[in-house]
Amino acid sequence: MPFPEGFRDIIRDAEQDMSYNFNQIEKKWQEYWAKNQTFKAKNNSEKPKYYVLDMFPYPSGAGLHVGHPLGYIASDIYARFKRHKGFNVLHPQGYDSFGLPAEQYAIQTGQHPAITTEANIKRYREQLDQIGFSFDWSREVRTSEPNYYRWTQWIFIQLFESWYDFEADKARPITELEKIFAAEGNSGVNAACDEDVAEFTATEWNGSSSEEKQEQLLKYRLTYLAETEVNWCPQLGTVLANDEIVNGVSERGGYPVIRKKMTQWSMRISAYAERLLQGLDKIDWTESLKESQRNWIGKSVGALVEFNIQDSEFKIPVFTTRPDTIYGVTFMTLAPEHDLVQKITTPEHKAEVDAYIEATAKRSERDRMADVKTISGVFTGAYAEHPFTKEPVPIWIGDYVLAGYGTGAVMAVPCGDQRDYDFAKHFDLPIRNIFKDVDISEEAYSGKEGTVIANSDFLNDLEYKEALNKAILELEKIGQGRGKTNYRLRDAVFSRQRYWGEPFPAYYVNGLPQMIEKEHLPLRLPEVEKYLPTETGEPPLGNASVWAWDIEKNEVVENEKIDHKTVYPLELNTMPGWAGSSWYLFRYMDAGNETEFVSEEAQKYWENVDLYIGGSEHATGHLLYSRFWTKFLYDRGMLTVDEPFKKLINQGMILGTSAFVYRLEGENKFVSKNLSEAHNVQPIHVDVSLVNASDELDIEGFKNWRPEFSDAEFITEDGKYIVGREVEKMSKSKYNVVNPDDICEDYGADTLRMYEMFLGPLEQAKPWNTAGITGVHNFLKKLWKLYHKGENFEVSEEKASAESLKSLHKTIKKVAEDIENFSFNTSVSTFMICVNELTAQKCNSREVLEPLAILIAPYAPHIAEELWEKLGHDTSVATAEYPVFEEKYLVESTKEYPISFNGKMRFTLELPMDMSKEEIEKTVLANEKTQQQLNGREPKKVIVVPGKIVNIVG
RNA sequence: GCUCGGAUGGUGGAAUUGGUAGACACGUUGGACUUAAAAUCCAAUGACCAGCAACGGUCGUGCGGGUUCAAGUCCCGCUCCGAGUACCA
Numbered sequence A: 001m002p003f004p005e006g007f008r009d010i011i012r013d014a015e016q017d018m019s020y021n022f023n024q025i026e027k028k029w030q031e032y033w034a035k036n037q038t039f040k041a042k043n044n045s046e047k048p049k050y051y052v053l054d055m056f057p058y059p060s061g062a063g064l065h066v067g068h069p070l071g072y073i074a075s076d077i078y079a080r081f082k083r084h085k086g087f088n089v090l091h092p093q094g095y096d097s098f099g100l101p102a103e104q105y106a107i108q109t110g111q112h113p114a115i116t117t118e119a120n121i122k123r124y125r126e127q128l129d130q131i132g133f134s135f136d137w138s139r140e141v142r143t144s145e146p147n148y149y150r151w152t153q154w155i156f157i158q159l160f161e162s163w164y165d166f167e168a169d170k171a172r173p174i175t176e177l178e179k180i181f182a183a184e185g186n187s188g189v190n191a192a193c194d195e196d197v198a199e200f201t202a203t204e205w206n207g208s209s210s211e212e213k214q215e216q217l218l219k220y221r222l223t224y225l226a227e228t229e230v231n232w233c234p235q236l237g238t239v240l241a242n243d244e245i246v247n248g249v250s251e252r253g254g255y256p257v258i259r260k261k262m263t264q265w266s267m268r269i270s271a272y273a274e275r276l277l278q279g280l281d282k283i284d285w286t287e288s289l290k291e292s293q294r295n296w297i298g299k300s301v302g303a304l305v306e307f308n309i310q311d312s313e314f315k316i317p318v319f320t321t322r323p324d325t326i327y328g329v330t331f332m333t334l335a336p337e338h339d340l341v342q343k344i345t346t347p348e349h350k351a352e353v354d355a356y357i358e359a360t361a362k363r364s365e366r367d368r369m370a371d372v373k374t375i376s377g378v379f380t381g382a383y384a385e386h387p388f389t390k391e392p393v394p395i396w397i398g399d400y401v402l403a404g405y406g407t408g409a410v411m412a413v414p415c416g417d418q419r420d421y422d423f424a425k426h427f428d429l430p431i432r433n434i435f436k437d438v439d440i441s442e443e444a445y446s447g448k449e450g451t452v453i454a455n456s457d458f459l460n461d462l463e464y465k466e467a468l469n470k471a472i473l474e475l476e477k478i479g480q481g482r483g484k485t486n487y488r489l490r491d492a493v494f495s496r497q498r499y500w501g502e503p504f505p506a507y508y509v510n511g512l513p514q515m516i517e518k519e520h521l522p523l524r525l526p527e528v529e530k531y532l533p534t535e536t537g538e539p540p541l542g543n544a545s546v547w548a549w550d551i552e553k554n555e556v557v558e559n560e561k562i563d564h565k566t567v568y569p570l571e572l573n574t575m576p577g578w579a580g581s582s583w584y585l586f587r588y589m590d591a592g593n594e595t596e597f598v599s600e601e602a603q604k605y606w607e608n609v610d611l612y613i614g615g616s617e618h619a620t621g622h623l624l625y626s627r628f629w630t631k632f633l634y635d636r637g638m639l640t641v642d643e644p645f646k647k648l649i650n651q652g653m654i655l656g657t658s659a660f661v662y663r664l665e666g667e668n669k670f671v672s673k674n675l676s677e678a679h680n681v682q683p684i685h686v687d688v689s690l691v692n693a694s695d696e697l698d699i700e701g702f703k704n705w706r707p708e709f710s711d712a713e714f715i716t717e718d719g720k721y722i723v724g725r726e727v728e729k730m731s732k733s734k735y736n737v738v739n740p741d742d743i744c745e746d747y748g749a750d751t752l753r754m755y756e757m758f759l760g761p762l763e764q765a766k767p768w769n770t771a772g773i774t775g776v777h778n779f780l781k782k783l784w785k786l787y788h789k790g791e792n793f794e795v796s797e798e799k800a801s802a803e804s805l806k807s808l809h810k811t812i813k814k815v816a817e818d819i820e821n822f823s824f825n826t827s828v829s830t831f832m833i834c835v836n837e838l839t840a841q842k843c844n845s846r847e848v849l850e851p852l853a854i855l856i857a858p859y860a861p862h863i864a865e866e867l868w869e870k871l872g873h874d875t876s877v878a879t880a881e882y883p884v885f886e887e888k889y890l891v892e893s894t895k896e897y898p899i900s901f902n903g904k905m906r907f908t909l910e911l912p913m914d915m916s917k918e919e920i921e922k923t924v925l926a927n928e929k930t931q932q933q934l935n936g937r938e939p940k941k942v943i944v945v946p947g948k949i950v951n952i953v954g
Numbered sequence B: 001g002c003u004c005g006g007a008u009g010g011u012g013g014a015a016u017u018g019g020u021a022g023a024c025a026c027g028u029u030g031g032a033c034u035u036a037a038a039a040u041c042c043a044a045u046g047a048c049c050a051g052c053a054a055c056g057g058u059c060g061u062g063c064g065g066g067u068u069c070a071a072g073u074c075c076c077g078c079u080c081c082g083a084g085u086a087c088c089a
Helices: A007-017 A022-036 A069-084 A100-109 A113-130 A146-160 A174-184 A202-207 A210-218 A269-282 A287-297 A323-328 A340-344 A347-362 A365-370 A418-427 A464-477 A584-590 A600-606 A622-635 A673-678 A699-705 A740-746 A749-758 A770-786 A802-820 A824-840 A846-856 A861-870 A917-926 A928-934
Strands: A049-054 A088-090 A162-165 A170-173 A223-233 A238-240 A258-267 A299-309 A315-320 A331-334 A378-385 A392-397 A409-412 A481-487 A506-509 A512-515 A548-550 A555-557 A567-569 A609-614 A645-650 A654-664 A669-671 A681-686 A713-715 A724-729 A894-901 A904-912 A941-945 A949-953
Touching: A022 A113, A022 A749, A022 A861, A049 A069, A049 A600, A069 A088, A069 A609, A069 A749, A069 A802, A100 A113, A113 A740, A146 A162, A146 A223, A146 A512, A146 A584, A146 A622, A162 A174, A170 A174, A170 A622, A174 A202, A174 A210, A210 A512, A269 A287, A269 A299, A269 A481, A269 A622, A287 A622, A299 A323, A299 A464, A315 A323, A315 A331, A315 A409, A323 A464, A331 A418, A340 A378, A347 A378, A347 A392, A409 A418, A464 A481, A506 A567, A584 A600, A622 A645, A654 A673, A740 A749, A749 A770, A749 A824, A749 A861, A770 A824, A770 A846, A770 A861, A802 A824, A802 A846, A824 A846, A846 A861, A894 A917, A894 A928, A904 A917, A904 A928, A917 A928, A917 A941, A917 A949, A928 A949
Parallel strands: A049 A088, A049 A609, A331 A392, A609 A645, A669 A713, A894 A949
Antiparallel strands: A162 A170, A223 A238, A223 A258, A299 A315, A299 A378, A299 A481, A331 A409, A378 A392, A506 A512, A548 A555, A548 A567, A654 A669, A654 A681, A654 A724, A894 A904, A941 A949
């Protein structure tokens, strides 16, 4: 806090004198709510349901800072508002409690992650309780609890036992696929599967061994094992995501990273690409968020074209969005990793090609992407054959073609694609212009609409769209292509080489995965000595000595017992962070259920989340994966909805206001901000708690802050040391963290809640500045005073004045509208205006003050409860009915008309509301001030908008 | 590069369908109360000009145009900032 030592006590002493004792009131009501389970939701009710959810937090060791509760406060206001409006509200909270920091801490200290996590959760809960949220804690979930993750494992098994049928356009049980294979083989099956699936007949299928069948089925399952190329860091013993690698070395530790093929579990999310895309149209999310998901899914419609290779049995399939430009093809480019490269390269080019492949392999994918300007590539010596002209097309390899997208090969049309154009220019390859009346001497032409094709045989004079369709048709005729839709969305790797995550419910029989039977779940995390990878490079679970599955006892047994007859090794990887968070919304509906992940009854009642609030950083991760799992569970009849979140709002980040002191270069001397420009200084972050609201540094506090500053000297301005300020992300290392506990202690939770809302629009990023909080705090004190005379509670039973009723109803209307529009900042202003007006009116009538207490309750629930109780109620204000807005109190008989001249407002004139247009014009023109303004000029035109404005032109 | 946001006083931010720009707060200044401070209350507060004062005037919502009786708001063209994403064929 930006206050010197002892300051806080002074504030509190002063508060004791006042009757608004927020510390006492808030504690009282928090206990009341907990004791009476005020916010416990019932799974059946006469009332309509409403489900308000926050993205649950990862309980980190640092605790909450004031930025974290922002979204929770907003959702809490909404949840409380909905309760007043007569809804049965589900508003739960829990913890995403598997994760890296606890594991990292375990590696360093040996402390079991479960213990760290438990302690962190306890701290989180204390902090959350202090803010007065209306969570139904009886439904709390923790992803790291066996009772929770047994269902995560169960869903994994469901995915394993399913395949995706594109004909029915949904997931189906794998047993049905087996039946199809047995009856008719796989040629008639249109399923999401691996690319290397060979065709087989029913006879072949029935004749194959059970192991061979399992192997085939794995290629169809919605979760499957596959060789994936990953960024492997041997020193860290784990796979790294692209953003964990900087300049080819690991971000953490700076160790080398290599690209390595590993067998990993993957999720066949690509099967759902089209439905994930289409589903966006029926949910109420921000356009930017939907756009992120659309980009991520990356649908592109085009064609698959097959090029024959001269003197070779191989063919090169390419994906293109512009089959209309097929006559512009002058060469082809393959990704260096492309399987065919080795097979088609001619002996005289082999050395060059190998050298190029080796050079590109050393560069990480990220390096390759970052460096777009350097053009590189080599010729393979091989030629493909143009499907129509049969002309030879040289085949090159180049790293601008990505192995992971499309087929890893492109037909290069330099006249129509800038990358192909640059490549052609660089290597002096021919460029063939196939666009009518288009100049391509400087750059490629990528326009579509209105483009007419030329030099293209049967496509000549056709317009883009016609040419495109015609080209596909002709390709189909010669059997060398077809229309195809391609998606950027890749299957998601689901294995992590970590300890602190859900174990896979899988063991291996002859290298083939088998699922543990559902009734034996959960498969609990084993104890390990060390949380690091094993010496042989196995994941941390490789350290466990009791980690084998006995299929007779159906339990985990010692590794020594592995005999591959009844005891088999268990999977050593764990699931990624997004496993538990992909379905938690459904668990809240029925958190204690021991026999199902959620009962049909509970899910049918609550359906899905009506309002979801959380950060935008989850746009393409969590929010895509949970949509995928929801659709899957829906397909398999386990849910009645196929979207998890109807409406979603991203809260903006609350930024910190860092403070800086300026140290003279090489000295332990600090110069005040406004004098610092004259010196050569180095800015140093200083803890914001050492600075007051006027940016003055507590010099003594600063000296005590860190030993190296104990004998620091200062160059001050008028005896004050002024710090510099800068808005940055709130973080410990920047010493700008403000803790909600301190705010609650100094000003109360109600003040914190309202101030967080008052800062600005919910979705916008905004800096925190504790200095402004007094405005909101004063408001609550003024509110309190309305209900009190001196120390004593006192409201009058007399009829309220028309004026006061007008103030009240104006507020009811505006606040209710604001909440529905999630414009919480403006409703705080509205409350301030209302209380200012009522104070001026000396209103203390129950008729007004009672509804006002309900109006304020979602925002400042503690003070509202206290006032409500004092008003004589013996039930919580949380269940009181929301006041009904009545237009009649707002009806005005007169209007203060702004009278403007040439659009500029000069004065106002009070006129009756029912005055006609003509009369208004007459009265205004007759007015002395009007004549003064006109100064003898004749008005050219008079605009009168009744109830709004008068404008005189002239 | 592309996509999506945004730009309003010293600060955070208001402004339904175009209709009194700057609500509400913070901060600042002055005053009351006090031995003093805190707290509380009152007043002023976009910039500039004029004046003893009252009444005024000019300019003002990132920049340049436009539509309109009237533009922060609508249209066209820019500048800057933020976020996401990227050799996607």
